[in-house]
Amino acid sequence: MALHDIVSPLPGTFYRRPSPDADYYVALDATVAAGAVVGLVEVMKQFTEIGSEVPGRVVELLVEDGEPVDAGQVLMRIEG
Structure with a gap:
């Protein structure tokens, strides 16, 4: 399996969830689909x-x- 880097397209502040009281978009070992929002x-x-x-x-x-x-x-990084 190959490793794929997910990179920031611009400088700013990175958030792993849509709001402070929401769950993270993804966690370590989570399975993601192509096109899924991760941050x-x-x-x-x-x-x-x-x-x-x-x-x-x-x-x-x-x-x-x-x-x-x-x-x-x-x-x-995503293994896929």
Whole structure:
């Protein structure tokens, strides 16, 4: 199985859930479908959904909820 990086398309703040009281989009070892939303990046109150381009299993979470990220930074890895 190949590893696929999910990267931030822009700099901002990464969120692993849609709101502070909601469950995370994905957890470690979760199975995701291609196109599934796995997080959000916020820039100036604008939220961009981050999706998985491939189906597979989340094997690494590299950024915590609410952590600043740079464009091109790897957020998580999917084995698929």
